[in-house]
Amino acid sequence: MNDAAPIVYLNGSFVPLPDAKVSVLDRGFIFGDGVYELVPVYGREPFRLPHHLARLQRSLDGIGLANPHSNAQWEAIIRDLIARQPFADQGVYFQITRGAAKRDHTFPQGVPPTVFMMSNPLATPTREQVERGVAVVTAEDNRWHRCDLKTISLLGNVLMRQLAAERGAVETVMFRDGFLTEASASNVLVVIGGEIVVPPKDNLILPGITYDAAVEFAAEARVPVVTRPVPKAEALAADEMWLTSSTKEVLAVTTVDGTPFAGGRPGPVFRKVWDVFQKRKPHAVTA
Template structure:
């Protein structure tokens, strides 16, 4: 039997092997999903858009009324240390803050330190084949709560949505609420209509995606038209192109919807352009950047 070393994780101020990291069964993250989290993609050991992820963490913490246990500089320090301790260059840093350990009672405990956990896994990006051919999605009515703008660890709604896709052998479940596009179970969704990228507003029904923001910025810089506005279901499903965006998917074209080929069944020209500018915007290893 081969034994792989347990990866180093961060738990409450300590860097320890994952196999030794333990939390209490009374942790409110376990009991209630009472916590928030972030995922930062890391290219060539460089975190991508860390300030934006830390700003969103603060926003999520404010949204659940939990004090941030660390300054941005302290977060950056721990993140950098954890990245340096992993054997791989491209990573996905996951970190979560919960409301700590307390006797079970819905109301917030007083004077309880939060639990802070961080790990970093290899960054698994879409395959070349998925980029070239696009991916399949299924659609569903969005039945999640009304604070989808907070990146909370209470993800059961998203888990059930994602499983609908898994059951159908699809990559994602694209959701609609009251006839309007919201997002997918773990990604944002952007459409292309008559040569313009259209994306739903970042209101309480979707997570303000860092990749969505990156795509919007890159679109502006590249002179691609983009409109942020509500997108009706019929407009989304009749769009010229549909894309997914997330920290681990980057941008990915949707080419099958509910088992039927979508938009010709191949990624469109606007997607290919966005994918190219996105790749160019990613941090490069020093040797590549210097070349």
């Protein structure tokens, strides 16, 4: 057991967590003005890092903030941080805000961004969650219309996750105007008649890196994938429903709003794709 304070990265330096300090005028604190990424790391090897860095660039472009680092620099910082942790499987979280400036909605000029990075032990699903599936609740999606940007302004998602927690569920699956969007911190895929059906990566969902991985692994498992809007009624009558995210990997939904879903156990298509996922992730460890 290592009791030393974790080492984190802040604006060019690696420091113990208690020494990482940011101004109260930081626009991340004042406005939630920033973007973030979370990269899963297996056996000290980041999974799909280029995909995460490409999405980071997309999020930065979406909020008009210059990328402070090249991809090679990001990778060097990330690998350095990984090497400084006492555990091998990690979730590397990093965020960039528009920096500290006098409070004014308009972008400040000439202010350096704040770059923060930390790494926590990777909390992948338990064996029981994989084998039995998990519970979700449903709600109308009331977030803004740029859910494709991975911004740190997460209040809408926070409230949705809290709703799930209060009802003993792991996620809230959301619908907007009668169509499936995603969950508070996961994408949602369904299986209908042997095909995986995924909502399109439009402005209403985060383009999940694990969603893409699951679609690729489905091809490897010879399961057809169709991308199209999923009406709520179809989603709730689907043969299978899965959550995907960097920490959940692929997880079957077996209870919806307190009622057993899809027979109350993970389906055969889930098993196939989960198996490929376990083989493809770096230094595969079985759950």
